[in-house]
Amino acid sequence: MCAIVGYLGAKSAQEVIVEGLRRMEYRGYDSAGVALVDGAGTESAAVAVRKKAGKLGNLEKLIDEDPLPPSTIGLGHTRWATHGAPNDRNAHPHLGAHGRVALIHNGIIENFAELRAELEDAGHVLLSETDTELAAHLLELEVESGADLTTAMQRVCGRLDGAFTFVALDARDPDRIVGARRNSPLVVGLGEGESFLASDVAAFIEHTREALELGQDQVVTITRDSVSVTGFDGSPAEGNRFHVDWDLSAAEKDGHDWFMRKEIFEQPRAVADSLLGRRGADGALQLDEMRLSDQELRDVDKIIIIAAGTSFYAGMVAKYAVEHWCRVPVEVELASEFRYRDPILDYSTLVVAISQSGETADTLQAIRHARTQRSKVLAICNTNGSTIPRESDAVIYTHAGPEIGVASTKGFLTQLVACYLLALYLAQVKGTKYGDEIDQVLCQLEAMPEAVAEVLGSAEQVYALARSYAERRSFLFVGRHAGYPVALEGALKLKELAYLHAEGFAAGELKHGPIALVEDGVPVFCVVPPRDRDFLHDKMVSGIMEVRARGARTIALAEVGDTSVESCSDEVVRLPRVPVLLQPLVAAVPLQLFACELATVLGLDVDQPRNLAKSVTVE
Secondary structure: OOEEEEEEOOOOHHHHHHHHHHHOHHHOOOEEEEEEEEOOOOOOOEEEEEEEEOOHHHHHHHHHHOOOOOOOEEEEEEEOOOOOOOOOOOOOOEEOOOOOEEEEEEEEEOOHHHHHHHHHHOOOOOOOOOOHHHHHHHHHHHHHOOOOHHHHHHHHHOOOOEEEEEEEEEOOOOOOEEEEEEOOOOEEEEOOOOEEEEOOHHHOOOOOOEEEEOOOOEEEEEOOOOEEEEEOOOOEEOOEEEEOOOOHHHHHOOOOOOHHHHHHHOHHHHHHHHHOOOEOOOOOEOOOOOOOOHHHHHOOOEEEEEEOOHHHHHHHHHHHHHHHHHOOOEEEEEHHHHHHHOOOOOOOEEEEEEEOOOOOHHHHHHHHHHHHOOOEEEEEEOOOOOHHHHOOOEEEEOOOOOOOOOOOOHHHHHHHHHHHHHHHHHHHHHOOOOHHHHHHHHHHHHOHHHHHHHHHOOHHHHHHHHHHOOOOOEEEEEEOOOHHHHHHHHHHHHHHHHOOEEEEEEHHHHHHOHHHHOOOOOEEEEEOOOOOOHHHHHHHHHHHHHHHOOOOEEEEEEEOOOHHHHHHOOEEEEEOOOOHHHOHHHHHHHHHHHHHHHHHHOOOOOOOOOOOOOOOOOO
16 A cells, blocks of 8 residues: 655655655555655745655665755655556656646546546646556646646546545645545644644654544645645535554554554455456456457466465465356466476466465466466466566456565455456456346445455454463364365464464365364364355354364354354354355455454464565575
């Protein structure tokens, strides 16, 4: 997630902004930039910009070599690339056509293509690949037509589809900065004779602890001494004022004790961001980075998914979705084993590589082997410009934003979203599902952020459950169909974070050996399929009864309204009603919360588990 800072006051804007960006480096980024008003209040006032790919130190070196003018108004940004590669040209801030307006942006503008075409037809030259630059041009057009910056922002936001947070300044109006929020966060810092805008309070906590949180579809105007809020339509509105009583470390984590816990609670937004911009003007599913032609996809008669760890379990879910919706056979392989078994590959095989970082060494070597065999490769990745997407024929970016906790949470859910989108896109191209059927599933996916938020609303129940099992040293996880990979992922999270024995099984396999592990008091998490799959659901309930009869403590993850699990379960964690193929998006969340809380109770470092690294870059 990009970091935003805006400042208007009496201090050096450059110092305030760069320090604010440094405090948000934990968010992850691939470029950084600053814009200041030079000569504020004079006829020659202009915007001075410095921006550079790479870490903040690169930007500071550039400023040392080419200093910015003194200024008390400015804005800064660190970018996590979405539209366009991570380079100097695409770094923020972006300017309007005449350099009067500077703008920074988090999010994705979905109607970017049509607005860009409109500007280019009018003679505008856009210097970057970003969707952000067109917003800067549109905003400058409005202020040059006579609108003040606030009105201009309201008008521009009314034209945009998607999710976005903007902060902008006008060189000829040096007494205000204007921001706008839809979906992505934006908070105001309320100082004495100074005001701040930022993506979170960590940016300004050294200067003030008084803050104002903006609501959805709101525009905010800050001056040195005042703040006013409106809706996109110009109607008066109010933000939510609060006092920040966290220290800096907690502020970086939005008040949570761990980055991982913060990232668990970011999942509704991460899932929503991963779905942005996926519909074309005709409503059909579109994948912007799908560089494979429709004919190349129609020629695919086998898919091999390669991944490691949590990504491997996302691939297992993908197998269910692709085979059900597309009727194409799918194999799911551990990347570390793939090329050593001499796999059968040819031009009609599509290899799908899933990697959060895009640098996973064994996955990278696997796709290189696949390409030597003439197979097409599609990457599912969270890091724009990383090696695996660069060496693949196509990519689906997950837009989860950076994940600081080593144990993946929002990375997993957004990989699931990307897998569903790939399956639907293949079904669209191959004609195995009608357009209205694909639209129905897309609508169900678009409802998932709310469903994930609903699960997070019951976090306290899961935390209490974790505390009650703090003395246990062995846990089992079982599931059927798409719930089986969820069981594996739940066990992995507990192993990673709490260093306990945890095993995941397909529920139907229990009686073929693993049931020997069941003893008096052992906790067994049971991912219960939705009731609309009677044959799966009833078999799962029978499995719960079987382990409970042997002394297990059974914890059922079951949809709201499913009363059949109550008589055979010691605890029931309720899930929203969702289709069976989408259930992993909600069923994984309580297991993440459980592992995080249990590790916390045991006094362990949740964000940095022993022996683990975020990205495995050696085979």
